Amino acid sequence: MGIVHIPVLLEAVADNLVSDESNLFVDTTIGGAGHSYYLLERHRNLKLVGIDVDEYALTMAEERLSVFKDRVRLIRGNFSGVKEILNSMGVSSIGSILFDLGLSTYQILGKRGFSFHDEVFLDMRMDNRETLTAYDVVNSYSYDELIRILETYGEENRPSKIARAIIEERKKKPISTAKELSTIIQKTKKRRGRLNPATKTFQAVRIEVNSELKNIKTGIAGAIDMLVPKGRIGVISFHSLEDRLIKEAFKGSPMLKVLTKKPIRPDRLEIKNNPGSRSAKLRIAEKI
Numbered sequence: 176m177g178i179v180h181i182p183v184l185l186e187a188v189a190d191n192l193v194s195d196e197s198n199l200f201v202d203t204t205i206g207g208a209g210h211s212y213y214l215l216e217r218h219r220n221l222k223l224v225g226i227d228v229d230e231y232a233l234t235m236a237e238e239r240l241s242v243f244k245d246r247v248r249l250i251r252g253n254f255s256g257v258k259e260i261l262n263s264m265g266v267s268s269i270g271s272i273l274f275d276l277g278l279s280t281y282q283i284l285g286k287r288g289f290s291f292h293d294e295v296f297l298d299m300r301m302d303n304r305e306t307l308t309a310y311d312v313v314n315s316y317s318y319d320e321l322i323r324i325l326e327t328y329g330e331e332n333r334p335s336k337i338a339r340a341i342i343e344e345r346k347k348k349p350i351s352t353a354k355e356l357s358t359i360i361q362k363t364k365k366r367r368g369r370l371n372p373a374t375k376t377f378q379a380v381r382i383e384v385n386s387e388l389k390n391i392k393t394g395i396a397g398a399i400d401m402l403v404p405k406g407r408i409g410v411i412s413f414h415s416l417e418d419r420l421i422k423e424a425f426k427g428s429p430m431l432k433v434l435t436k437k438p439i440r441p442d443r444l445e446i447k448n449n450p451g452s453r454s455a456k457l458r459i460a461e462k463i
Contacts, residue, residue, distance in 0.1 A: 182209025183277065183452040184411060187439045189214060191459050192409045193271050197221055201261065201272040201401075203254035203394060206279035208236040215243045224269075225249045226260060228302040232279050253302065255390035258397030268403045274394065274410040276387075276417050277455065289381070291371050293353035299384045309380045313350050318342055328388070328416065329379030337363055337376060353377075378414060388420060395424045399431060402462035407434075409459045418456050431460040 182188075193200055193214050198221065202211045205225035215221055223246060227233045233251055240247045252260045254274060261269065282289050288298040288309050299309035312324070318338050325334035340363040341350065350356050360373035382388060391410075398408050408431075412418040418438065425433050438456035446453050 181449045181451070182207070182213070183275070183445070183449065183455040184439060184441055184457045185210060185213055187457050188273060188409060188411075189217060191434070191439070191457075192273060192407050193218060193221065195220075197270045199224065199266070199269050199271075201257070201269050201398075202226065202275075203257050203272060203398070204275045204279075205236045205249065206232045206275065208239045210273060210275065211236070211247075212239060215240070215246060221246070223247045224261065224264065224266065226252050226254060226257065228253045229279070229282065230303065231285065232282070253390060254394040255386075256397070257394050258401055261401060266401075268406075269398075269401050270403055270406045272398045272402070272406075272408050274391070274398070274408075276391065276411060277413045277451070288353040289377075290353060291357040291373055291377065295352060297350065297352055297356060299353075299381050301385050305385075307384055309353075309356075309384050310349070310351065312380050312383055313341060313356060314345050324379045324383045325376060327379075328382040329375035330416070331375050331379070356380075382416075388416060391417065391420055392424065395421070399428055399462065402430075404462055406462045407459055408462075409457060411455055411457050412438075413454050413456075418458070421458050425458060425460045428460075430463055432463055434459045434461055 188210050195218060197218065200214055200221055201224045203226045205211055205227045211223050211225055215223055225236055225247065230251060233249055237249055250260060278289055286293050286295045288296065297310040297313060321338035321341060322334045325331040325337055331337055337360060340359055344350055344359050357373040360376050364372040366372065402408060410421045412421055425431055435458045438458050441452040441455055
């Protein structure tokens with residue numbers, strides 16, 4: 176299969192989200208199917224509905240989960256419409272559901288502009304059926320629009336400086352690759368730390384391209400509606416904007432009891448074995 180995606184917080188998801196009594200698990204971002212494979216193997220009577228907006232990831236999941244045969248149903252779609260997707264499949268209620276909001280290894284290594292080092296077209300679309308790309312954002316957004324997304328979605332400290340640098344560079348020629356964009360940000364910030372200096376800008380552009388925060392909010396609301404009493408929802412986030420949104424959605428729902436006062440985080444061993452898990456946070460709630 177080539178690329179292997181390592182699921183984060185695997186044991187925490189398995190121990191807290193699904194029980195032996197669970198009969199249906201929904202993975203709204205199935206990606207490499209790491210969580211789903213483990214759960215299907217652990218619970219012999221469990222059935223799965225796997226959703227992903229990324230066509231390539233869904234193909235990989237189908238191949239990996241083929242051993243479970245009729246216990247698995249996969250469908251391409253955005254988790255923002257999880258309620259409508261499940262209803263269209265004849266599913267009226269669910270016992271457990273997972274949103275893993277991280278980029279999959281397929282996306283990072285897939286030469287689609289998600290990686291700082293990509294030298295191909297600056298895309299960043301999770302769903303290639305959509306029209307807006309990172310190239311469009313970087314090369315056509317106004318100074319004020321760039322500041323808005325850098326500040327709101329990237330929480331950049333000096334968004335105006337970065338926006339100005341992007342506009343000055345694109346006057347010379349279009350910014351066509353992720354590597355070009357990353358280089359501009361690195362030159363503008365003139366400092367390095369544990370994270371790549373372009374991390375926050377890439378996050379901002381990616382969120383804008385994929386309407387990520389809006390989709391998360393809509394998807395969680397739909398999932399809560401679909402849960403049976405005592406059913407559980409788990410969400411794995413990777414940055415503060417996501418985590419804050421999830422915390423507020425859980426706390427603000429009269430239909431939920433929050434089971435994680437503080438999010439579950441990976442231990443040192445997991446971080447050592449999978450550095451990409453470093454910023455992961457898992458929050459779980461139960462339907463009242």
